[in-house]
Amino acid sequence: MDKLEALKRLFPGKVDLSESERLRHGKDEGYPEARPVLAVVYPEGVEDVQKALQWARAWGVAVIPFGAGTSLEGHLLPLGEAISLDFARMNRLLEVRPEDFLCVVEPGLTRKALNEALKGTGLFFPVDPGADATLGGMAATNASGTTTVRYGGMRPNVLALQVVLASGEVLELGRGVRKTSAGYDLKDLFIGSEGTLGVITRLTLRLHPLPEHVHTLRVFFPGVEEAALASYQVMASGLPVARLELLDELALRALNRYLGAGFPERPALFLEFHSSTKEALEAESALALTLMEEAGALAVEAAKTEEERKRQWEARHQAYWALVHLYPGHRFAITDVAVPLSRLPEMVRYAQGLLREMGLTGNILGHVGDGNFHTLVPVLPEDYPKAEAYAEALVRRALELGGTCTAEHGVGLRKKKYLPLEHGPALDWMRKLKALLDPEGLLNPGKVLDTP
Amino acid sequence: MDKLEALKRLFPGKVDLSESERLRHGKDEGYPEARPVLAVVYPEGVEDVQKALQWARAWGVAVIPFGAGTSLEGHLLPLGEAISLDFARMNRLLEVRPEDFLCVVEPGLTRKALNEALKGTGLFFPVDPGADATLGGMAATNASGTTTVRYGGMRPNVLALQVVLASGEVLELGRGVRKTSAGYDLKDLFIGSEGTLGVITRLTLRLHPLPEHVHTLRVFFPGVEEAALASYQVMASGLPVARLELLDELALRALNRYLGAGFPERPALFLEFHSSTKEALEAESALALTLMEEAGALAVEAAKTEEERKRQWEARHQAYWALVHLYPGHRFAITDVAVPLSRLPEMVRYAQGLLREMGLTGNILGHVGDGNFHTLVPVLPEDYPKAEAYAEALVRRALELGGTCTAEHGVGLRKKKYLPLEHGPALDWMRKLKALLDPEGLLNPGKVLDTP
Numbered sequence: 066m067d068k069l070e071a072l073k074r075l076f077p078g079k080v081d082l083s084e085s086e087r088l089r090h091g092k093d094e095g096y097p098e099a100r101p102v103l104a105v106v107y108p109e110g111v112e113d114v115q116k117a118l119q120w121a122r123a124w125g126v127a128v129i130p131f132g133a134g135t136s137l138e139g140h141l142l143p144l145g146e147a148i149s150l151d152f153a154r155m156n157r158l159l160e161v162r163p164e165d166f167l168c169v170v171e172p173g174l175t176r177k178a179l180n181e182a183l184k185g186t187g188l189f190f191p192v193d194p195g196a197d198a199t200l201g202g203m204a205a206t207n208a209s210g211t212t213t214v215r216y217g218g219m220r221p222n223v224l225a226l227q228v229v230l231a232s233g234e235v236l237e238l239g240r241g242v243r244k245t246s247a248g249y250d251l252k253d254l255f256i257g258s259e260g261t262l263g264v265i266t267r268l269t270l271r272l273h274p275l276p277e278h279v280h281t282l283r284v285f286f287p288g289v290e291e292a293a294l295a296s297y298q299v300m301a302s303g304l305p306v307a308r309l310e311l312l313d314e315l316a317l318r319a320l321n322r323y324l325g326a327g328f329p330e331r332p333a334l335f336l337e338f339h340s341s342t343k344e345a346l347e348a349e350s351a352l353a354l355t356l357m358e359e360a361g362a363l364a365v366e367a368a369k370t371e372e373e374r375k376r377q378w379e380a381r382h383q384a385y386w387a388l389v390h391l392y393p394g395h396r397f398a399i400t401d402v403a404v405p406l407s408r409l410p411e412m413v414r415y416a417q418g419l420l421r422e423m424g425l426t427g428n429i430l431g432h433v434g435d436g437n438f439h440t441l442v443p444v445l446p447e448d449y450p451k452a453e454a455y456a457e458a459l460v461r462r463a464l465e466l467g468g469t470c471t472a473e474h475g476v477g478l479r480k481k482k483y484l485p486l487e488h489g490p491a492l493d494w495m496r497k498l499k500a501l502l503d504p505e506g507l508l509n510p511g512k513v514l515d516t517p
Numbered sequence: 518m519d520k521l522e523a524l525k526r527l528f529p530g531k532v533d534l535s536e537s538e539r540l541r542h543g544k545d546e547g548y549p550e551a552r553p554v555l556a557v558v559y560p561e562g563v564e565d566v567q568k569a570l571q572w573a574r575a576w577g578v579a580v581i582p583f584g585a586g587t588s589l590e591g592h593l594l595p596l597g598e599a600i601s602l603d604f605a606r607m608n609r610l611l612e613v614r615p616e617d618f619l620c621v622v623e624p625g626l627t628r629k630a631l632n633e634a635l636k637g638t639g640l641f642f643p644v645d646p647g648a649d650a651t652l653g654g655m656a657a658t659n660a661s662g663t664t665t666v667r668y669g670g671m672r673p674n675v676l677a678l679q680v681v682l683a684s685g686e687v688l689e690l691g692r693g694v695r696k697t698s699a700g701y702d703l704k705d706l707f708i709g710s711e712g713t714l715g716v717i718t719r720l721t722l723r724l725h726p727l728p729e730h731v732h733t734l735r736v737f738f739p740g741v742e743e744a745a746l747a748s749y750q751v752m753a754s755g756l757p758v759a760r761l762e763l764l765d766e767l768a769l770r771a772l773n774r775y776l777g778a779g780f781p782e783r784p785a786l787f788l789e790f791h792s793s794t795k796e797a798l799e800a801e802s803a804l805a806l807t808l809m810e811e812a813g814a815l816a817v818e819a820a821k822t823e824e825e826r827k828r829q830w831e832a833r834h835q836a837y838w839a840l841v842h843l844y845p846g847h848r849f850a851i852t853d854v855a856v857p858l859s860r861l862p863e864m865v866r867y868a869q870g871l872l873r874e875m876g877l878t879g880n881i882l883g884h885v886g887d888g889n890f891h892t893l894v895p896v897l898p899e900d901y902p903k904a905e906a907y908a909e910a911l912v913r914r915a916l917e918l919g920g921t922c923t924a925e926h927g928v929g930l931r932k933k934k935y936l937p938l939e940h941g942p943a944l945d946w947m948r949k950l951k952a953l954l955d956p957e958g959l960l961n962p963g964k965v966l967d968t969p
Binding site: 405 | 676689705757795800859889939942
């Protein structure tokens with residue numbers, strides 16, 4: 066019996082061998098390459114994951130966990146023979162404990178489906194990458210989003226994980242409490258490990274009270290640098306800003322075309338304040354406006370209804386697709402860097418200057434309250450190497466300024482080459498940890514670290 | 518040449534062999550036992566730490582890093598031959614970058630000295646365990662304090678670490694940025710590892726803007742349970758409370774005697790709100806008061822001056838010593854547990870009932886906004902086993918409720934026995950990590966985990 070036959074017998078009704086599905090599972094939304102996986106398996110519980118790993122060990126085939134397929138750095142591309150473990154059937158909300166501000170979910174549940182299911186509890190899960198990613202995938206890449214400046218990214222919002230190791234062993238990491246100092250922090254080691262150390266099969270998530278009062282603004286500036294500077298002033302004031310996003314002219318133009326949004330086409334900050342009282346909200350918003358006017362703001366628009374507020378953030382989340390739509394037939398090189406907060410205006414200036422210098426068109430978009438921004442460069446297919454050279458220059462500059470090569474998209478295949486520069490000798494210890502936890506190299510091999 | 522002779526030659530002017538210092542370094546403030554270390558070494562830089570570890574490997578002697586000696590769970594007690602590495606001479610503030618909201622410090626700097634040095638920058642470092650601990654020690658035990666409910670504990674506030682491994686290798690972990698997803702999270706593995714995986718030699722800390730407006734309250738209740746319930750209501754409201762502390766009658770009586778504080782001797786919540794605007798502050802404080810009145814508050818006192826505010830929090834930090842002072846000739850058993858937020862009132866009721874049942878006097882004190890509280894039981898020396906039995910019952914109950922055996926004091930020697938119950942098979946992997954990073958067992962052996 067060959068390995069695929071064995072796999073089908075092991076998982077009746079849970080294996081897909083079709084060409085289209087095998088290819089769909091071997092690519093993501095950002096990496097310029099796709100390769101089919103050997104097979105797609107749909108586990109329905111932790112035992113299925115254990116069985117899949119047992120099969121993988123027996124046949125020496127790798128396993129790549131798959132959430133929504135929305136990652137960007139080549140996380141899902143098989144480098145050799147690999148099966149995809151698609152968590153689409155493990156997407157249940159297992160438990161909501163509003164009184165403890167937590168819930169327990171399966172990894173295939175998406176962030177939007179979770180927040181939909183939480184309606185009526187007065188609570189929400191804040192982490193919001195652009196895509197409607199799965200919570201397992203978000204933990205695996207240490208995702209963050211527009212609200213991270215206020216609520217944190219995945220690490221503080223994932224209280225506990227169940228993971229299956231390559232050996233098939235099931236571990237419970239962390240507890241459903243807000244603080245613990247009981248031993249080594251294995252939970253955070255698995256968050257951001259991109260499926261290379263273990264397979265996440267359950268998550269305990271921290272929930273937050275829905276803010277009673279919300280104020281949402283769009284503030285427009287003469288240039289991207291002024292906007293970046295204004296965002297720095299807002300952060301320095303200590304204002305409890307809940308969202309602080311930079312969008313450049315090109316992004317707004319793209320959104321106007323794609324969604325008919327009607328935004329002024331000028332560099333902008335999209336902001337939001339959350340508060341438990343109306344008076345606090347008004348005072349805080351007023352102070353923020355003063356600070357931004359001092360930094361050169363030209364115009365301010367406030368969202369007048371909940372509907373308008375939702376449209377504004379949906380537009381922010383759609384910016385990537387709007388840009389893709391604006392450049393048919395193009396390919397897109399996305400970069401994700403973060404720098405120390407004060408270097409953000411300088412970094413944005415560098416990013417703009419380099420675009421001009423290299424004769425490229427490009428877009429700057431970012432979670433600037435965290436010093437984190439993305440560039441998106443549309444190019445004709447034959448110019449892709451040029452766009453990659455641009456991204457590389459940006460990453461190297463961010464590292465020179467004390468920044469990181471990826472704030473939230475993760476390493477995957479694309480950012481591996483920067484890790485020696487970012488981590489120095491610590492990288493060897495990441496390799497040793499990988500060898501300890503996955504000695505046969507079965508778990509998403511070649512991602513984060515090179516295969517030995 | 519014997520090992521001590523070799524040590525003295527290696528570190529001229531940096532070794533103390535006196536009986537008193539050797540004993541002072543072999544104990545802490547909470548564990549009921551002291552043993553002298555072999556010698557105390559005062560490193561003056563990372564090279565000294567490397568040299569000490571080289572010596573330790575050559576002679577097979579263990580190394581115990583020492584900050585301020587304020588830990589509570591036996592972290593500093595040598596189990597066999599060990600030297601103490603006292604960081605008193607590595608206590609410099611190396612760099613402040615207010616524009617990046619960060620600073621770089623040596624591990625021997627204390628939290629109070631840091632905040633003193635930050636005066637005039639408009640920034641502060643929030644983590645405040647009761648003691649004036651060193652920042653290296655606070656990272657090693659994953660410390661937290663009264664402001665953790667708003668600003669987080671050590672993990673989110675330590676951006677990067679320099680550590681020396683048992684091998685002498687120097688690693689730089691993390692970056693001075695707010696977000697990174699670049700590889701495995703080794704930084705958080707070393708935070709909370711209690712000197713058992715590596716020696717911390719430098720820390721990059723996240724700083725926060727000093728709040729423009731602060732409102733500090735003391736609210737008194739008929740019973741501890743009502744106070745615990747009120748604290749839960751405040752948390753559920755989503756109010757951005759900056760401090761939320763429970764003190765029982767006994768604590769207030771002790772503080773009145775020790776500091777002449779003049780507090781009403783009734784179970785109390787000590788609260789603080791931080792805001793960037795006066796209006797926000799007033800609105801938030803008013804809402805909090807309404808919630809607490811609904812939960813049965815009897816009386817409210819507000820701190821009218823900055824002086825009074827400081828006295829209130831200094832009193833909170835002195836509660837342990839006030840209680841020690843109230844019971845001369847006694848020994849004290851302290852416990853530190855956290856439970857899911859909604860279980861706090863029930864857990865407090867259990868703690869009180871069990872005191873009565875066992876015929877013990879005891880005190881409840883806690884960071885209740887995080888579901889974390891401590892009991893302190895004064896007993897005559899011959900009754901110490903009874904106090905320990907009480908603490909053990911409390912920990913087991915917390916674990917049954919889904920809590921943790923230690924929220925912030927760490928494992929040390931005392932909490933080791935609970936880790937199998939809290940972590941199950943994950944504990945084996947902590948052992949494997951220890952063996953990987955410290956194969957000869959030289960770094961603070963027997964703490965967190967049993968020596969193999």
